[in-house]
Amino acid sequence: MSYKLKFLKDALDVEALKFGTFTLKSGRMSPYFFNMGQFSTAAALSNVATAYAQTIIESGLEFDILFGPAYKGIPLAAITVVKLYELGGEKYANVGYSFNRKEKKDHGEGGSIVGCPLKNKRIMIIDDVMTAGTAINEAFDIIKGENGQAIGCIIALDRQEVVKDSNQSATAAVSQRYNLPVLSIVSLDDIIENLRDQLTEEQLDMILEYRRQYVPATAK
Numbered sequence: 001m002s003y004k005l006k007f008l009k010d011a012l013d014v015e016a017l018k019f020g021t022f023t024l025k026s027g028r029m030s031p032y033f034f035n036m037g038q039f040s041t042a043a044a045l046s047n048v049a050t051a052y053a054q055t056i057i058e059s060g061l062e063f064d065i066l067f068g069p070a071y072k073g074i075p076l077a078a079i080t081v082v083k084l085y086e087l088g089g090e091k092y093a094n095v096g097y098s099f100n101r102k103e104k105k106d107h108g109e110g111g112s113i114v115g116c117p118l119k120n121k122r123i124m125i126i127d128d129v130m131t132a133g134t135a136i137n138e139a140f141d142i143i144k145g146e147n148g149q150a151i152g153c154i155i156a157l158d159r160q161e162v163v164k165d166s167n168q169s170a171t172a173a174v175s176q177r178y179n180l181p182v183l184s185i186v187s188l189d190d191i192i193e194n195l196r197d198q199l200t201e202e203q204l205d206m207i208l209e210y211r212r213q214y215v216p217a218t219a220k
């Protein structure tokens with residue numbers, strides 16, 4: 001089984017991926033919904049880490065630090081860096097992890113970065129999802145502010161849909177703005193391709209219509 005299909009099956013099992021009618025932050029009515037928070041047991045998190053790690057290993061991207069923006073990126077960076085080492089071997093033995101605090105700490109060790117210092121390091125950003133791209137843009141700013149070099153980012157699901165008042169998806173916009181790869185474990189296209197047989201005709205029609213309406217042709 002491909003790791004994409006395995007991830008989608010896991011997402012269905014823990015109900016991180018659901019089909020129905022959902023109102024999104026954007027106001028759109030979506031026929032599917034993805035919530036990474038549902039991966040909340042040891043086994044589920046191990047599977048998530050495997051999916052992120054396999055996507056990164058397959059990309060061949062080389063970096064020194066996996067950076068997880070607060071808050072939801074933090075555990076993702078920690079579990080994925082461990083899994084990279086377990087699955088990818090010695091090549092990843094010295095890859096570090098770090099994350100930012102949302103509020104700077106002024107006592108103890110102080111500062112807003114925890115983990116490996118970012119200065120002069122090649123950095124991969126990890127997060128759960130990208131909606132408007134705000135959190136990822138902030139992560140790029142933090143890395144630049146620490147004199148690190150971002151080399152790409154990875155999220156779990158790329159919905160591929162255009163951001164409001166734009167003609168691009170959030171991932172395409174970020175990729176273009178920084179001229180860097182934006183990886184995802186799966187995309188809306190992967191959901192359709194891999195889960196087609198498990199959807200009712202009505203669900204599939206709604207998803208295909210949603211894709212026709214909101215996903216730019218270039219993203220398909």
Ligand SMILES: O=P(O)(O)OC[C@H]1O[C@H](OP(=O)(O)OP(=O)(O)O)[C@H](O)[C@@H]1O
Nearest residue numbers: 070071072127129130131132133134135
């Ligand atoms: O592309 P965006 O529009 O920024 O949306 C996506 C971001 O929003 C959520 O985090 P949030 O900012 O809610 O913070 P949290 O991780 O502390 O929940 C999510 O974890 C992403 O980081």
